[in-house]
Amino acid sequence: MQAAKIPDSATAADPRQVAWRLLLTVHAHSYRRIDGDLQRAGVLSFDDYDVLLTLNEADNETLRMSELAEAVLLSNSGMSRRVTALVAAGLVTRRQSQSDGRVFRVTLTTKGRRALDKTWQRYKPLIDDVFSRFLTEKEAVTMAGLLQKILNGTGLERHRDLLENGMTDAPK
Numbered sequence: 038m039q040a041a042k043i044p045d046s047a048t049a050a051d052p053r054q055v056a057w058r059l060l061l062t063v064h065a066h067s068y069r070r071i072d073g074d075l076q077r078a079g080v081l082s083f084d085d086y087d088v089l090l091t092l093n094e095a096d097n098e099t100l101r102m103s104e105l106a107e108a109v110l111l112s113n114s115g116m117s118r119r120v121t122a123l124v125a126a127g128l129v130t131r132r133q134s135q136s137d138g139r140v141f142r143v144t145l146t147t148k149g150r151r152a153l154d155k156t157w158q159r160y161k162p163l164i165d166d167v168f169s170r171f172l173t174e175k176e177a178v179t180m181a182g183l184l185q186k187i188l189n190g191t192g193l194e195r196h197r198d199l200l201e202n203g204m205t206d207a208p209k
Contacts, residue, residue: 067167074163080156084109086206088119089128089145089153093208098145102131105143108195128152153208160206 072083081089091108092098100108106116120143123129128149134140145153172180185200198204 063168070167071160071163075156075159078159080159081152084119085123085128086153086156086160088116088123089149090206090208092129092143092145093150093153098150099142102141102143107193123149150208157206157208164206 068083075086076082087109088105091105091110092100095104095108102116102120105120109116120129120131124131126148128146130144130146131141132144134142169177181200188196188199
């Protein structure tokens with residue numbers, strides 16, 4: 038598959054602004070398409086998958102509530118309500134710290150791990166359908182390097198080694 042030709046009209050605009058707009062548009066379109074398909078398949082929503090994957094990647098599959106809210110990639114709005122729903126579904130547990138009553142720790146359950154794995158089986162081909170099939174391996178490597186460069190400048194410490202560690206959205 039060949040890269041899209043950039044029309045002359047686009048060269049008059051700041052290419053970094055155009056790239057930003059394209060990144061936002063691709064993200065929004067892909068998010069809506071994948072989330073809709075996951076929900077129709079009766080597996081985890083994209084946001085719930087993000088929460089469970091974040092816990093899956095944490096030491097002992099546990100994070101403080103504040104760390105979880107900071108670490109999720111898609112949406113941390115309404116995190117307390119989301120975690121409450123995940124607790125009710127038996128996918129995570131939430132426990133108050135005995136040493137500091139203001140702190141709650143959220144832990145992935147066995148049922149949550151199974152739901153994560155089941156959702157991954159549906160999610161992986163969706164990534165290929167809405168993203169991967171449009172890139173050659175070389176283009177993907179270039180894109181990953183560019184995105185990591187941006188994350189190194191703007192992301193949190195946990196985002197610094199994503200490329201080096203070969204991080205994907207697959208559960209561990």
